Amino acid sequence: MLNIVLFGPPGAGKGTQSERLIEQYQLVHLSTGDIFRANIKNATELGLMAKSFMDQGQLVPDEVTINMLKAEVLNRPDAKGFIFDGFPRTDPQAEALDALLNELGTSITMMIALEVEEGELKLRLAKRAEVSGRADDANPEVIQNRIDVYNRETAPVKNFYMQQSKFHAIDGIGSIDEITSRIFNLIDSNRT
Numbered sequence: 733m734l735n736i737v738l739f740g741p742p743g744a745g746k747g748t749q750s751e752r753l754i755e756q757y758q759l760v761h762l763s764t765g766d767i768f769r770a771n772i773k774n775a776t777e778l779g780l781m782a783k784s785f786m787d788q789g790q791l792v793p794d795e796v797t798i799n800m801l802k803a804e805v806l807n808r809p810d811a812k813g814f815i816f817d818g819f820p821r822t823d824p825q826a827e828a829l830d831a832l833l834n835e836l837g838t839s840i841t842m843m844i845a846l847e848v849e850e851g852e853l854k855l856r857l858a859k860r861a862e863v864s865g866r867a868d869d870a871n872p873e874v875i876q877n878r879i880d881v882y883n884r885e886t887a888p889v890k891n892f893y894m895q896q897s898k899f900h901a902i903d904g905i906g907s908i909d910e911i912t913s914r915i916f917n918l919i920d921s922n923r924t
C-alpha cells in the first residue's frame with residue numbers, strides 16, 4: 733500500500749494536490765476537514781460539536797477526530813492506499829494512526845510537507861474565502877489563529893516522521909502543476 737500523509741499549514745495546497753495524487757496513484761483521499769464540513773452540512777451531532785472549534789480556528793479534540801478517522805479507514809478495506817490530508821495534526825493523532833495501520837498490517841509510506849511562508853498563506857486563504865464559502869477563511873483573526881495553532885500544535889508532528897526517516901519537504905511555491913510534478917517525482921523516486 734502507498735499511504736501518504738500530506739502535511740502543511742492551512743492554505744499550503746494540500747486539498748488541491750490531493751486531487752492530483754488520488755488520480756495518479758488511485759488512492760483514497762481522507763481529509764478530516766472535509767469530513768467535518770460534510771457533518772456540519774448534514775447537521776449531525778459530530779458536525780455540531782466540531783463546528784464550535786472550527787469556527788474559532790481551534791483543533792477538534794483528539795479523541796473525536798481519531799475515532800472518526802479510524803471509522804473512515806476501516807470503511808475502506810478495498811483501498812490501495814490512503815492520502816491523509818489534514819491528519820495527523822497532533823502527536824497523539826500520529827501515534828493513533830501508526831497503531832491503526834499496524835493493526836491492518838500496513839504503515840505510513842511517507843510524510844510530504846508542503847512548505848509555504850506565512851505571508852503567502854494569508855494571501856491564498858483570503859483569495860480562497862471568495863470561493864470556498866468557509867467561515868474560517870473569511871475572518872483574518874481566525875486565519876491567524878489557525879496559523880498559530882499549526883505552528884504550536886501541528887508543526888511538531890514533523891519530528892514524529894523524521895524519527896522514522898519518513899519526512900520529506902516540498903517547496904509549495906510555484907504553479908499547481910510545478911508542485912504536482914515535484915510531489916510525483918518524490919513519490920516515484922522513493923518507490924523504486
Ligand code: AMP
Binds near residue numbers: 787790819825
Ligand atoms: P482543514 O480543512 O484541514 O483546514 O480543517 C479545517 C478545520 O477542521 C481545522 O481548523 C480544525 O478545526 C478541524 N480539523 C481538521 N482536521 C483536524 C484534525 N486532524 N484534528 C483536529 N481538528 C481538525
